[in-house]
Amino acid sequence: MKNKIYILSAAHISAQTPLREDWMKNPILYNEEYVRAIEPNYKEHFSALEARRYGQLLKRALLVSRKAMETSGITNLDAIITGTGLGCIENTEFFLKDLTFNGEELLKPTHFINSTHNTISSLVAIDTKCNGYNSTYTHKGISFECALQDAFMQLNNRKINTALISGHDEMTPDYFAILKKTGYLDFSEQGFAGETAVAMILGTEKTANTLCKIEKVETLYTIDFEYINSVTEKFAKPDYIFTGINGQSENDNRYFDVCEKIFPKVPLLQYKNLFGESYTAPALGIYAAANCLQKGNIPVHFLIQGKSANCKSEPTKILFYNNFEGKNHSLILLSIC
Amino acid sequence: MSKILVSGMGIISAIGNNVVETLQSLRENRSGIEHLRYLKTAHNKFPVGEIKLSNEEMMRMLNIPENLPVTRTSLMGMLAVHEALISACYCWRNQQLSDKQKVAALFKMTDKRIALINGTTVGGMDKREQFYKDFLENDSKNDYIKSHDCGTCTEMIADYFGIFSQLQTISTACSSAANSILYGAELLKNDKADIVVVGGSECITKFHLNGFKMLMILDREKCRPFDITRAGLNLGEGAAYLVLEKEEHFRKRTALSPLAELKGYANTCDAYHQTASSPEGDGAFLAMKKALENANLSLSDIDYINAHGTATQNNDLSEGTAIQRLFGDNIPPVSSTKTFTGHTTSAAGSVEAVISILALQNNFVPANLGYKKKMQELNFEPFTNSHKTLKPVRVVLSNSFGFGGNNTTLIFSKL
Numbered sequence: 021m022k023n024k025i026y027i028l029s030a031a032h033i034s035a036q037t038p039l040r041e042d043w044m045k046n047p048i049l050y051n052e053e054y055v056r057a058i059e060p061n062y063k064e065h066f067s068a069l070e071a072r073r074y075g076q077l078l079k080r081a082l083l084v085s086r087k088a089m090e091t092s093g094i095t096n097l098d099a100i101i102t103g104t105g106l107g108c109i110e111n112t113e114f115f116l117k118d119l120t121f122n123g124e125e126l127l128k129p130t131h132f133i134n135s136t137h138n139t140i141s142s143l144v145a146i147d148t149k150c151n152g153y154n155s156t157y158t159h160k161g162i163s164f165e166c167a168l169q170d171a172f173m174q175l176n177n178r179k180i181n182t183a184l185i186s187g188h189d190e191m192t193p194d195y196f197a198i199l200k201k202t203g204y205l206d207f208s209e210q211g212f213a214g215e216t217a218v219a220m221i222l223g224t225e226k227t228a229n230t231l232c233k234i235e236k237v238e239t240l241y242t243i244d245f246e247y248i249n250s251v252t253e254k255f256a257k258p259d260y261i262f263t264g265i266n267g268q269s270e271n272d273n274r275y276f277d278v279c280e281k282i283f284p285k286v287p288l289l290q291y292k293n294l295f296g297e298s299y300t301a302p303a304l305g306i307y308a309a310a311n312c313l314q315k316g317n318i319p320v321h322f323l324i325q326g327k328s329a330n331c332k333s334e335p336t337k338i339l340f341y342n343n344f345e346g347k348n349h350s351l352i353l354l355s356i357c
Numbered sequence: 358m359s360k361i362l363v364s365g366m367g368i369i370s371a372i373g374n375n376v377v378e379t380l381q382s383l384r385e386n387r388s389g390i391e392h393l394r395y396l397k398t399a400h401n402k403f404p405v406g407e408i409k410l411s412n413e414e415m416m417r418m419l420n421i422p423e424n425l426p427v428t429r430t431s432l433m434g435m436l437a438v439h440e441a442l443i444s445a446c447y448c449w450r451n452q453q454l455s456d457k458q459k460v461a462a463l464f465k466m467t468d469k470r471i472a473l474i475n476g477t478t479v480g481g482m483d484k485r486e487q488f489y490k491d492f493l494e495n496d497s498k499n500d501y502i503k504s505h506d507c508g509t510c511t512e513m514i515a516d517y518f519g520i521f522s523q524l525q526t527i528s529t530a531c532s533s534a535a536n537s538i539l540y541g542a543e544l545l546k547n548d549k550a551d552i553v554v555v556g557g558s559e560c561i562t563k564f565h566l567n568g569f570k571m572l573m574i575l576d577r578e579k580c581r582p583f584d585i586t587r588a589g590l591n592l593g594e595g596a597a598y599l600v601l602e603k604e605e606h607f608r609k610r611t612a613l614s615p616l617a618e619l620k621g622y623a624n625t626c627d628a629y630h631q632t633a634s635s636p637e638g639d640g641a642f643l644a645m646k647k648a649l650e651n652a653n654l655s656l657s658d659i660d661y662i663n664a665h666g667t668a669t670q671n672n673d674l675s676e677g678t679a680i681q682r683l684f685g686d687n688i689p690p691v692s693s694t695k696t697f698t699g700h701t702t703s704a705a706g707s708v709e710a711v712i713s714i715l716a717l718q719n720n721f722v723p724a725n726l727g728y729k730k731k732m733q734e735l736n737f738e739p740f741t742n743s744h745k746t747l748k749p750v751r752v753v754l755s756n757s758f759g760f761g762g763n764n765t766t767l768i769f770s771k772l
Contacts, residue, residue, distance in 0.1 A: 100626070106506060107528070115564065120489045124399040124567055132568030133632055133760075136478060137507070137528040142761025145628040151643060154626035154763055155536055158480075159526040160508035166525045170540065173547045198492045202502050241515065241524045247469060347512070348524070 023224045025175045026357055027231040028182075029091035030307045031084040033057050033217040034295050039087055041311055044319050047294050053207035054196045055296055057215040073130070074143070075110045077190040080217035081140045082147055085184055089148065091229055092221035098180035099153035100141050101170050103163035103187045105299020107137030110192050140188055153180065161264075161344025163187065164218075164303040165239055165352065171222050172237045178224075186219040187303025204345070205297065211267025214296020218303035220310075226357060231310035235337075235353040242347055245281055252282050255353050258339035259286070259332045262309045264302070265324060266292040274346055276327065283339065288327040289318065302342045306352060309338045313356045361542045362607050362615040363769070364552075365445025365600030367437040368711040370698040371406030371593055375440055380715050383723045388697050390579050390591050398563045403575050405561055406593030406699025408433060419517070426500040428481040431513035433596035434558035438473070438514055441554060445600035447613065464520040466610055467551040472523035473515050474541045476533025476557030478703045480507035482564045510558070523550060528703070530759035531665075532624070533557050535706025535767055538599060539622040545603050552606070556598030556707030565702065566592055572632065574669045580700075581727040582666035582693035583673050583739040590667040593699020597707035599714075617714045620752065620768040621652025627762025633671050638679030640764040641665075645683050645754065648766035654752065659689045659768075661722050663713045663755040666693020666739070667700050676756065677735040690740035696726035706757035710767060713753040717771050720750050 035050065036043040038060045048058075062071050062079050065086070071079065081102075089095070106112075111134040118127050133139065138156040145154050153174070157166035164187035171183040191205075196213055199205040205213040222234070238251045261283060263275040279288055295304040312318050316334045323331070340352040368375065371389025372382035382389065393401045395411060415432040416423065419439075439456070446459035454462065464471060481504040488498035503509060507526045515521040523544070527536045534557025541555035569575050569592060576589035599619075607615055625647060627640030634640065649656065665676055680688060694712050695701075701708045716722060725739035752770040759765075 105508065115568070116486060116489050119486060119563060119567065124563065127567050127571055129568070129571035132565075132571055135568075136530050136760055138478075138530050138759065138761050138763060139631055141529070142626065142628075142631055142763065145626040145762070146630070149628055151625055151628050151640065153624050154529070154761075155540070155624065156528050157525060158507045158528040159511065159524065160506065162525075163508070169549075170543075173543055173549075177547070194493060198502055198505075201492075201496065201499050239525075240522055241512075242522070244469065244522070247522065348508075 022176050023178060025172060025234045026223055026226055027234060027310045028094065028221040028223045028227050029088045029229055030218060030220040030231060030310060031087035032304060032307055033060065033080045033084055034304055035214045036294055043294055044311065047321050050212050052212055054213045057217065075108055075134055077108050077110065077188055078134065078140065078143055081144060081186060081188050084217050084219040085144045085186060088219040088221050093227055094182050094221050094223060097148055097150045097152060097182050097184050099171060099174060099183040100145050100150055101167040101183060101185045102141040102156045103167035103300055104137055104140060104156065104158055105160050105163050105189050107158060108134050108139060109195055110190055111135040113192055113194060160348060161299055161342065162239060162348035162350055164300045165350035169237045169239055172234060175222060175224055182221065182223045184219060184221055187216050187300030189216045189298045189300045191215050191298060207267060209267065211292065212296045214298050216298045216300040216304055218307050230357055232313040232354045233357040235355050238351040240349050243349060248282055251351060255339065256337060257283060258337045258353065259335045260289050260318065260338050261286050262289050262291060262305050262338055262340045264292060264342040265290040266297045274343065287329060287331050288324050289322040290324050291322060294321060302350065306340055309340055309354055313338060313354060360604040361545055361601055361619040362604055363599050363617040363619060363714060364602055364607055364615050365441045366616060366711050366714060367440025367444060368597040368708060369408055369433050369437050370595030370701060370708055371408060372697045380719065382697060383712065383715065386724050386726060388726055390699050396561050398566060400566060400570060403577060404579055404591050406591060407561060408594055426504055427513055428504050428510060429483045429560035430477055430479055430558045431510050433560060434475065434514040435517045437596035438554055438598050441598040441600050460518060460520060469522050470551040471520055472541065472544055472550040472553045473511065473521040474525045474527065474537040474553060474555045475511040475514060476527045476537040476703045476706065477507050477510050477559055478528045478530050478533055479559050479562050479565060480510040481505045482562045483560055486563050529763045530761065531702050531705055532757040532759035532763045532765040533703035533706065535757035535765035536624055538707060538710060538767055539624060539765060541601050542619055542622065545601060552600060552602045554598050554600055557704040558596035559594060559701060559703040561592050561594045576668065579727055580668035580696060582668040582695060582725055583677060583732060584728050585730045585732050587668045587673060589669055591699040593701040595698055595701035595704045595708045597704060597711045599707065599710060615772055617717055617769045618772050620654065620770045621648050622767045623647035623651055624765045627764060629762050632760050634675035634758065634762060636675060638675040640762045641676050641679035641756065641758060642682050644764035644766040645679065648768050652768045656684055657687065658752050659754045660748065660750045661716055661753045662689055662691040663709050663753060664691050664693045665756040665758045666695055668695065672758065674734055677732065681735060681737065688737045690722045691737065692723055692725035692740045694723050706765065709755050713755045713769050716750050716753055717769060722750060
């Protein structure tokens, strides 16, 4: 008998009001192409020394992790698994800039220590005193779903009973400019580049604040409809598909095409219009979908013109689907619990 | 539970461009640690374990066009994955098949369910540090921007072969490749893939050479793991991959013997410090203990410990103490092969997995080169004479520990 797996709690710091679900009723809308996360007041949570030592991303990661744990009521974690596309890019850049412009003699070790990808998982483990399984996935737009898949398999097999999974990416002005050149973060027309900090507690036992159930997690590298169909055949037909539509027409059309082929006529939704694009934006999408299931409603700003017909008022099953530039597809089926 | 078998392996490091050369160097106690040859840095006095090939030479070996924006980590990865895949095709060794046909035949058997799990932390940092100024100031090196991250490094390796349906990149610093092996085995057990290619690749960059230098953990001499005079590590670079599959899948395609069995594994976290290990080696102790439980083996079953053994003050004390705590008075031969390859960081877990399997296959314990005098804190000495066979090597335990107290232990055995 396989386990049931739940998202017990989730917390975010992003372009929307941090650590709250205000975006459901009162979303903040943006017209810029690049939006930094709204920072909570860190002074309430960190000593002056900690606040100085840790970069923005590490502070966010610690705070959303603490908040998610508090909401879930879980105090003993069995695993900590992080997804991050770029890791601590701000500190990486500090070190790179010194290296590039000042040579190899005046570098700061703190920047190096805080630049490695797994410094996030490690710091959260120290903060939560968790000696259990600890891993970090860093594969572009699918980094968070890899972390989710790892936790899902271990929970399913009863190797662990709880896991803290998270998705973290910060975006510095220089890195935004660099990635805009590749087209990935080119939002000259619509949409914006954002930042992500999401922590979720997964568990096999339902608790009072539980958000939803995770039914299935599938990832695949290149599109192959035969394969996708063989996977989705096992899925019950969802009420909605949460897509990674972000305002870039090439990206958006890809979602319309794929969704039409796998689940025709199922209404499509978006979330990147509120949270922005980032490597770990799917963490925000799953967080948003989980909240929609728990609260039994879909905010109107998630609807897509011409693609959200036949909407059911209270969702019971949501398919989350993301891809990254046409590769790295993830399919996650969530349901009410 | 079905056994997880190692059906292929490939390696490239300072001591050889393939498995045969690697074994030869190990048997002849020939270290690959030398002065810097390829990386351009102000700190060229530090000895390192570089791969003895330039990027251009690797591109020629792989038939890659000169103008393609590839990174050193990817090139090394392609060479090692290629060797691993071809070696897994030995069931067709008597047939006149080209390498390409062999890989295609393997792919056909998997119902498109073949995964590549790659460990790397440096990723495309070699080109990023070289062209960062251009990225910021002009458009001349834009082609290289896309190769900047870890995920792209994995995709470049995968795209060279075009057979992988699932990709994942793990970045847990110096335990990355070991965690990839562990995770690949989990994918098989959960029926998410039929074959997984698992390991890691990492080239030396100015970025982490300088980072390690700032942390004052680089030795100006050749490293001396578990020695009282140890003064730090030598950086190395390398790539190594294993092909894993479940026993029933393997048996379907061949009656021959696999290379080894992945018997058990565990990953734990020290949760002590961002860069240092706890002096008592709590995380290391727990990783080894849990791996033994996972493998369903007892302490006396272990014939050889391939230690993480970086030769830093901190690691060797912490790891040595953990080994002593766990094994008590019956410590099997212990050696660190980083004296051969240098510390290949994210690739170390799979580089040393291949070395561990070579030890199993050839019944020997690689020497802990450069060792002279015992550490005061430990009651054991590392194994120094690879020609002295003690007893058959049937089970090997291999440790990989990373920044942030990320501890992984893998256990391989003969079948």
